[in-house]
Amino acid sequence: MVKFAHIADCHLGAFSRDQVLKEYNLEAFEKAIEISKNRDVDFIIIAGDLFHNPHPDMEIVDRAVKKLMDARKNGINIYSVYGSHDYKISQASLLDVLASADVFKKVVTYLEKDNVLEFEEDSSGVSITGLSGRKNRADISYFDELDFPEPKGESIFVFHSPIAELKPADIHEDRSLPLSLLPDNFSYYAGGHIHERIEHHDEKAIYYPGPTFGANYTDLERDQRGFYIVEDFEPEYISFDEPQFIKERINADGLKTDELRDEMDRLYEEDMEGDILLLKISGTLSEGVPSDIDFSEVRRRFRDKGFKTVFLNRRELEGKEIERIKVKEEKEEDVETRLLEDSSGESELSVNFQEELLSVLKSGQKDGETSTDYENRIWNGAWELIKRRDEYENGKDRLKEGENGDDQELETQEKVKKGKDGQISLTDFGGNQR
Numbered sequence: 460m461v462k463f464a465h466i467a468d469c470h471l472g473a474f475s476r477d478q479v480l481k482e483y484n485l486e487a488f489e490k491a492i493e494i495s496k497n498r499d500v501d502f503i504i505i506a507g508d509l510f511h512n513p514h515p516d517m518e519i520v521d522r523a524v525k526k527l528m529d530a531r532k533n534g535i536n537i538y539s540v541y542g543s544h545d546y547k548i549s550q551a552s553l554l555d556v557l558a559s560a561d562v563f564k565k566v567v568t569y570l571e572k573d574n575v576l577e578f579e580e581d582s583s584g585v586s587i588t589g590l591s592g593r594k595n596r597a598d599i600s601y602f603d604e605l606d607f608p609e610p611k612g613e614s615i616f617v618f619h620s621p622i623a624e625l626k627p628a629d630i631h632e633d634r635s636l637p638l639s640l641l642p643d644n645f646s647y648y649a650g651g652h653i654h655e656r657i658e659h660h661d662e663k664a665i666y667y668p669g670p671t672f673g674a675n676y677t678d679l680e681r682d683q684r685g686f687y688i689v690e691d692f693e694p695e696y697i698s699f700d701e702p703q704f705i706k707e708r709i710n711a712d713g714l715k716t717d718e719l720r721d722e723m724d725r726l727y728e729e730d731m732e733g734d735i736l737l738l739k740i741s742g743t744l745s746e747g748v749p750s751d752i753d754f755s756e757v758r759r760r761f762r763d764k765g766f767k768t769v770f771l772n773r774r775e776l777e778g779k780e781i782e783r784i785k786v787k788e789e790k791e792e793d794v795e796t797r798l799l800e801d802s803s804g805e806s807e808l809s810v811n812f813q814e815e816l817l818s819v820l821k822s823g824q825k826d827g828e829t830s831t832d833y834e835n836r837i838w839n840g841a842w843e844l845i846k847r848r849d850e851y852e853n854g855k856d857r858l859k860e861g862e863n864g865d866d867q868e869l870e871t872q873e874k875v876k877k878g879k880d881g882q883i884s885l886t887d888f889g890g891n892q893r
């Protein structure tokens with residue numbers, strides 16, 4: 460009888476600014492590995508997002524590797540796919556290093572081997588394969604294009620993607636995978652990416668354990684955190700009840716800053732006991748701005764009440780005087796586009812042009828490129844684009860027709876300071892138009 464652990468979304472290294480939360484997060488992961496070891500599993504599956512980013516702090520890596528190696532030394536194999544957080548298309552991820560060092564095995568081999576997905580055969584007799592998560596829709600095209608091998612005997616498919624039919628409402632439909640694209644005939648589908656526990660046992664046995672701890676405020680507000688011990692393909696959810704969360708909300712709508720302070724005083728007088736206070740303050744103040752309130756003092760007071768840490772969420776708190784920028788899209792590009800669109804009235808540059816310029820300016824240094832070459836490439840790219848600015852402002856059609864826009868150059872150049880060595884200063888260009 461085969462027994463394995465199914466862990467996902469550990470996000471080690473998250474909460475980098477709160478040592479208490481960061482430590483709880485690490486401990487949850489360590490606990491999951493420890494329980495797996497004590498329950499004598501044959502192997503452990505990590506369905507992506509082991510780390511919160513592709514290059515985590517070495518101190519975090521050291522803790523994680525110690526724990527993983529402890530399991531390995533006890534004869535437990537570990538299998539993983541990349542998540543959307545610990546993967547970077549342009550650079551080696553830490554996961555590559557750990558796989559090379561045989562801390563765990565990547566169960567994704569298709570990139571190296573002509574789009575053929577291969578099985579890892581565990582010594583327990585179970586065949587394991589899977590696909591990594593990607594930003595955006597890239598993972599969906601893999602599912603669409605690949606030929607999946609037919610599993611023989613007991614088999615596990617590991618993946619890190621939302622499934623359209625099972626996903627929570629806040630994940631975009633067009634970024635999720637239709638159930639029909641999952642390959643058939645696996646004994647168990649080990650999911651990651653969705654930060655909620657989801658169980659779907661129809662013709663396919665699809666399970667998402669959700670995070671071992673969580674990676675943001677919304678995650679921490681959920682009541683469940685843990686992982687699965689799967690025995691004979693029947694999952695048992697191991698729930699972590701520690702640490703204890705207290706969740707409070709204050710609605711500051713229509714309050715003056717003094718009245719909000721009174722509300723917080725009232726809350727402070729209440730009986731509360733727990734390890735972590737999650738305090739969300741939202742709404743629009745009728746007078747004053749949030750920065751009138753000393754929130755670090757608020758945190759300190761609640762910590763004095765016995766909480767190990769206080770996670771204050773005031774992203775939705777605003778004063779009437781300040782228009783706050785709300786960010787809800789998950790894709791960096793979407794956020795940028797929206798911010799540019801929101802401020803389009805303040806700039807004489809079109810959103811389209813600003814996006815193009817931004818994409819040139821944020822291009823990274825390439826392998827083997829010297830710093831001088833890199834700087835020149837960025838400057839030249841930006842300059843070429845600036846020369847063609849009017850084509851963007853007047854619509855894209857002219858660009859497609861291949862006009863080079865030289866006749867626009869003089870007018871544009873007036874707005875650009877030329878520095879030494881023919882370099883361009885962008886400070887007067889678009890930066891101070893508001």
Ligand SMILES: [Mn+2]
Pocket residue numbers: 468470508542544652653654
């Ligand atoms: Mn995740």
